[in-house]
Amino acid sequence: xxxxxxxxxGRHLEVDISTVDNASVLRVTGAFVGKQVALFxxxxxxxQADEAKHRIIDLSEVEEIDGYGMAALVxxxxxxxxxxxxxxxxxxxxxxxxxxEATNCDSIYRMAVSTSGALEYLKDGKE
Amino acid sequence: xxxxxxxxxxxxxxHVLSPFFNLLGLPFFxxxxxxxxxxxxxxxxxxxxxxxxxxxxxxxxxxxxxAAFMTGLGVFLALGRDEESRLGWGLFTSVFGFLAGPVGVxxxxxxxxxxxxxxxxxxxxxxxxxxxxxxxxxxxEPDDLQSLNLRVSEQAQVEPxxxxxxxxxxxxxxxxxxxxxxxxxxxxxxxxxxVATDPRPEVYQYALSIIDKMEKxxxxxxxxxxxxxxxxxxxxxxxxxxAKLHIEYMQSGLLDESLADYYWELTLSYLFExxxxxPANAELGSDFAQLLSMxxxxxxxxxxxxxxxxKEPSLMQAQLLVLQDLFEQSVSEAxxxxxNTARKTALENAWAVxxxxxxxxxxxxxxxxxxxxxxxxDA
Numbered sequence: 001x002x003x004x005x006x007x008x009x010g011r012h013l014e015v016d017i018s019t020v021d022n023a024s025v026l027r028v029t030g031a032f033v034g035k036q037v038a039l040f041x042x043x044x045x046x047x048q049a050d051e052a053k054h055r056i057i058d059l060s061e062v063e064e065i066d067g068y069g070m071a072a073l074v075x076x077x078x079x080x081x082x083x084x085x086x087x088x089x090x091x092x093x094x095x096x097x098x099x100x101e102a103t104n105c106d107s108i109y110r111m112a113v114s115t116s117g118a119l120e121y122l123k124d125g126k127e
Numbered sequence: 128x129x130x131x132x133x134x135x136x137x138x139x140x141x142h143v144l145s146p147f148f149n150l151l152g153l154p155f156f157x158x159x160x161x162x163x164x165x166x167x168x169x170x171x172x173x174x175x176x177x178x179x180x181x182x183x184x185x186x187x188x189x190x191x192x193x194a195a196f197m198t199g200l201g202v203f204l205a206l207g208r209d210e211e212s213r214l215g216w217g218l219f220t221s222v223f224g225f226l227a228g229p230v231g232v233x234x235x236x237x238x239x240x241x242x243x244x245x246x247x248x249x250x251x252x253x254x255x256x257x258x259x260x261x262x263x264x265x266x267x268e269p270d271d272l273q274s275l276n277l278r279v280s281e282q283a284q285v286e287p288x289x290x291x292x293x294x295x296x297x298x299x300x301x302x303x304x305x306x307x308x309x310x311x312x313x314x315x316x317x318x319x320x321x322v323a324t325d326p327r328p329e330v331y332q333y334a335l336s337i338i339d340k341m342e343k344x345x346x347x348x349x350x351x352x353x354x355x356x357x358x359x360x361x362x363x364x365x366x367x368x369x370a371k372l373h374i375e376y377m378q379s380g381l382l383d384e385s386l387a388d389y390y391w392e393l394t395l396s397y398l399f400e401x402x403x404x405x406p407a408n409a410e411l412g413s414d415f416a417q418l419l420s421m422x423x424x425x426x427x428x429x430x431x432x433x434x435x436x437x438k439e440p441s442l443m444q445a446q447l448l449v450l451q452d453l454f455e456q457s458v459s460e461a462x463x464x465x466x467n468t469a470r471k472t473a474l475e476n477a478w479a480v481x482x483x484x485x486x487x488x489x490x491x492x493x494x495x496x497x498x499x500x501x502x503x504x505d506a
Binding site for chain 2: 006066067068070071074075077078079082095099102103104107108
């Protein structure tokens, strides 16, 4: 497991990367907002080295998300779909879910309660 | 719809002024050379026979200054009133002449002559009048000519202009670039990009300068909006404007392909910021669907569009995206009956309303598809 982390101006973001089966799991912790989102993009780039087809984004430890965070998630979805992969979001709290609904993103993502649920979906539905 | 194109090349001034050397500057250059050399001669003679008690050589100094001035004035006049940088070139050559004496004057004149091949802002008005007229008949289009085929043939009428560019002379090529810029649609900007690959430096540099100007205009608008957002971070309307501006830029044809992904994500972030600040604005959801479609995510775009249509059923862009998805599904399954079913389904929906007669910016091929399906009777 590798970890990318950065803190600054009171806000903090970390992304852990691990690989399970054919999926890279990116566990995001902290404030998924503003310029910090660049860290998530870097993590996505690093995850490419694992050559896993799918991505599972664990957002259970995310405190808040804004437009930049959402754009990074949709950007990841676009890249994965282009390469025939899938992106599954898991661990969404009610606040995150409401952001997804407000931005109409809830209809384009597969969502699971936990990482294991996401892996199960990928096994059943995608492979 | 008809398009008429005419190119007229005519200018009585062309016979008076050579395109290679503007004769207006010639008398000043000759005078500058004479003054400069005579001034140098006077100074050299004085140094040969004079002593430290000799008076200051006012006459030679005056001639030296006059030569420098005449050089600058000659360059200024020779470049013509349409050359925006002529004052700068005039001052530069003048200072050159002043600092280096006769050698400087000759060098300045040579600089002017050697720089004649560089592109200028509006060379046409001075040496050549070349104009291309493209007239589009307004709204009086027979219904049966509204089909997809007509759209294709209309584009085919424009394409040959880019093909004929290598045959056109430089002023005509520049006139075409100007006309394309005036029209300013995506296809026109893409053509200017093609012109930027022309082998002639005057043409490709001019095309690049036009693209550069348009990009700077966009950057200026983004900067001023960003400043406003910084001052009033709670203003949702400003965020909407920022998102719209980026969408417009992405659809303008100005965007370099290598930066497309970056700008796509940047546009999305502004759009989401606007959506979060203004959740009731259904049009932003439609823009989101359009952005997804631009990345080839048509099924996802249709999903979003369907959600948006539940809130605001009259949004044309969202309707067309749903239609596009239905069509692509039919094609990918390669079953004609599915296509008919899809068409019927689309027509039975409340959002199957009249498609506008003219394609709006950003609608792209979905517009043609809608015309193909609905026609005027079914719409």
